[in-house]
Amino acid sequence: MKINVLVVLVISLLLPCAGMQSAFALEHIQKDGLFSMEIPEAWHWVENPQEVIITYPDGNTVAIDIELAPSHNLSQAQMKKMLNDADDKMIKEGILAHNGTLIDRKETVLGSNVHASQLDFKTTPPNPIEVTYISFFYKNYVFTITYGSTDDKMRSVMDDAVASMKLR
Secondary structure, three states: OHHHHHHHHHHHHHHHHHHHHHHHOEEEEOOOOOEEEEEOOOOEEEEEOOEEEEEOOOOOOEEEEEEEEEOOOOOHHHHHHHHHHHHHHHHHHHHHHHOOEEEEEEEEEEOOOEEEEEEEEEOOOOOOOEEEEEEEEEOOEEEEEEEEEOOHHHHHHHHHHHHOOEEO
């Protein structure tokens, strides 16, 4: 009898975890096939000509904004300089000019060879939001990904969604 109770207890503890894993069950592919991303089932994926907007289940509140604009062929050095200049501008005009706080600025590589820059910052009180801004060049497009939340659990969900992005 103890074994049956133990089995039922283990199964009941694992079921909620299985449900949490399936929260990222839906993979969406950008209409031009540039990338795919897994998002929670209840969230909404909306595409405009040069933007993918991912909203919470309410369909109105933006969780993740991905903008892509056509770009011309650039060398790695040119791309790196342009990203650095854009980050400098974002810090000066978008963060510091609005009394935000820069938390981190780093360079990273997506996939095997896509150079990207990332800014993490907080907006001003009374509702400070921790925001992540990532920019990179890929297949003659410049991408920017922006997302943030006041809730740490929600930020974690957004981090996981962005980490699931596959450049195609």
